[in-house]
Amino acid sequence: MNIFRFELKSNIKSTIIWILAMCLTVYFFMMAFPAYSDNSQGIIKVLKNYPPELLKALGMDINQFFSAIGFYSFVLIYIELLAAMQAMMLALGTSGRELRTRTSEFLVTKPISRWTILAAKSSAVLVILVITNLSITLTSLYAVSAVTKEPFSVTALLMVCLSTFLLQLVFAAMGILLGVTFRKLRSVAPVSLGIVFGFYVVNMLKGIFDDKWIRYFSPFQFFEKYSIIATKSFDSVFLIWSVVLIVGMLIVGFVYYVKKDIHAV
């Protein structure tokens, strides 16, 4: 319990900053929606002339695409970038804290199992991420309803936000795994920045590398936001895949941490 509280306490400041940054980003992006909506009248007219079958085949629902919630899922990629950064840095910083500060002895000589140590740390990460996502979800709900008068599906929005949470969990699990398996951890920020931006660039270039299998290795692409909105359900293959990834990485991380040689300084 002490470890849990300690991790919460040491992360509280950065968490508040992250939450503020992400909520502001959501809000400001949504403020651009009215202009976007006005500008899109021309293209809507053009698209209305296309046969509806074609649009359906392209996965485009005009009403969805140019609605506030469509715009939200559109700008979400930038929020996801921040969210992934936060999750990765948080998890890597928490699980690798002793490694980085060379204080492992202090912690592992306490009369608690290593399993408990890592479990306490992971739950602290989980609690922080839940709080973060609650804040983002509430802000999103508020921002979307503030910019549009048309009714929108709250369920769809909540599910899109849930996909952000899943993304964070994937990156957090990755961070925990890396934090316990690294031999040396000098600084958290550059490592996380490199990894998250790597995945982000892969996603940005998804049009270029359009092989199907790449999607399995690119967490930003796990869930198509538009299909979530359209069907109000997750792609079951990728839902299972992300849960497998999260649980798998955590199990490997825990097993490794329990067994690993921990070097004294």
Added chain:
Amino acid sequence: MNLFLHEMKMYWKSLLFWSIGIVAMVGGGMGKFTALYGATDSSITGVLDKLPKAFLAMFGMANLEVTSLSGFYGMLHFYLVIMGAVYAIILGAGILAKEERDKTAEFLMVKPVTRSWVLGQKLLAGIVYVLAFVFIDYIVSILFIAKIAPNENISAELGLMFGSMTLLMLAFYCFSFGLSGLMKDNRRASMIMISVMGVSYIGAVMMDLFEGSGWARPFILFKYFPNDLIIKNNTLEPLYLGLSLLWIGVGLAMAFIRFPRRDLHI
């Protein structure tokens, strides 16, 4: 000279990995362009013109004519600049701070050299790497462009794009270098720089989204030399040249004034 060589040896491996990233990105991106390049009929441009600007901004295509070679490359180049900025920050925030972080500062500082000399050697090694990054990027881009569009000459635009990229990367590099020299807590220095870069990136996207947001330009480094203006005017604006030099100067000043007299944290 030893320190310079030592630092040079430390970083070539990471540059190798970054180069692979550059090749993948330029190669993949320009490969995509071949499809667009052949089909420059009015149907594509017609659709693109009608799309809302915000939609284009999301793909980094605002104000750029992506059916032309320079426009398409300009779009791709934006992501290369971001990659470059990440590289410059990681390099600048680490090259000096790692001595304190890895507890090797004593070893270095008891050598019969001044701290400014140490600073100079490290700074120089980093600058060489920044320039090497730009150079590799340039060569790779030229090769792919020549392969895909051998008859088109956009070397003037390319020169300006890479000139501005060099400046921006040096600004990011020198500022993180200075900040890590100034601050006792090197983690905070790199966190600040990463926030600056995040704000610049999201700010740049937002500036494309919002009309009349030109006032924000001096605060957003990625908008100092936007590729659409480079293509349109074929020049780098002196105001922003000056501003990037200012960032470089401030970074160096922070390092060379503060670091030689501050307590080292061992």
